[in-house]
Amino acid sequence: MFLKKCLLGFAFTSFISIAAGNIFLGLATAIFLFFSYKDRIEINKEFKGYYIAYSVFLIVMLLSALFSGDLLKGFKTWANLCIWRWMPFVIITIMISEFASAKKILLFSMFGISVGIVTLIYQGLMGDLRAAGLFGHPMTFAGYFCVFLPVLLVCFFEKNILGKFRYVSGILFLLGCIALFYNGTRGAWLALAPVILSVGTYYMLQDKRYMVLGMVFFIASGGILLNSDRFVKRISSITNVTTDTSNTERLLMWESAFNMVKDHPVLGVGLGQYKDNYQKKYILLEAKQPNLSHAHSNYMQMLAENGLIGFLGFIGLIGYVLVRNINSFIKTRCPYSLIIASSTVALMLQGITEYNFGNSAVMKAYWLVLGCILVMKMKDYNYR
Secondary structure, eight states, X not given: OXXXXXXXXXXXXXXXXXXXXXXXXXXXXXXXXXXXXXXXXXXXXXXXXXXXXXXXXHHXXXXXXXXXXXXXXXXXXXXXXXXXXXXXXXXXXXXXXXXXXXXXXXXXXXXXXXXXXHHHHHHHHTTOTTOOTTSSOHHHHHHHHHHHHHHHHHHHHOHHHXXXXXXHHHHHHHHHHHHHHHHOOHHHHHHHHHHHHHHHHHHHTTOHHHHHHHHXXXXXXXXXXXXXXXXXXXXXXXXXXXXXXXXXXXXXXXXHHHHHHHHSTTTTTOTTOHHHHIIIIIOOTTOSOTTOOSOSSHHHHHHHHHHHHHHHHHHHHHHHHHHHHHHHHHHHOOHHHHHHHHHHHHHHHHTTTSOGXXXXXXXXXXXXXXXXXXXXXXXXXGGO
């Protein structure tokens, strides 16, 4: 099936070339729309809650776009932010119905990100203090790590998810941790630390062998990091709000965003309008970086651009994903639910200091993983 091949191509190439990934996703989307027009498609009842939550989010974002003051720009931003980036989830949950196919797509995404991981490690060894991989800003791969490291960790501990590829996920997790260090994104470090610690502790308590393995990992990694001047200096800069430009600029941007909310509390300044409003009207005199285009925070960005209505729509969407999967894990100990919850928590914790929800590459990867995991969960007899 050509659609599956396009999804496999997208899953693999997205971490190597955004352009190549978009070509494959574009082809998959075109095929999906053709089948949607030709045949009647149905959303599985297991996924309807996700579609309802996202539909509410779509509607509130559309309201912000319609009242943005620039209808064309607002609608274009809405289509890109809310439709295009969500397509991997839609295509997979509607068109992929076999466990093996969903697993294969997930594996291809792991193989794809492994290329980026090796590249990051090489760049770090060559002296790059903020290794970015094959494209873009270091923040992009930081977002990828928030999505994938919890996936890789759970897949290593759970024997039945990836089968013979279980140990591949374990090796990729270790390499990913090394690459994360060379990536140097503090927000991702802080987001992933409690998630990895929590997931690791859970499995360590299940099996004495995992206890030994986990203790070796945490003691070794802790010792290496604490003896790294590079790491210690980077961590100590987190609380520096007087001379660290990254920190001071974020605080100033958040203050500007809060001023936007005070002036436009219901629908914000309008979807796609943050950049112009910040640079032309709301930038503070103390700001030293006048060309920034977003608020470096999911929450402040949503409040500033889309007001309280948009913010509640965003919180409702993420809240639904978290509450449903946390409840599922508590009741059934389902590893698929643990994967979704831990990846979402890591991504949203990083989102406190970075607008990763606005990063197209990161969010397409997130929705791809979420779609694959949900299909695998639905088809796994043990967790129906």
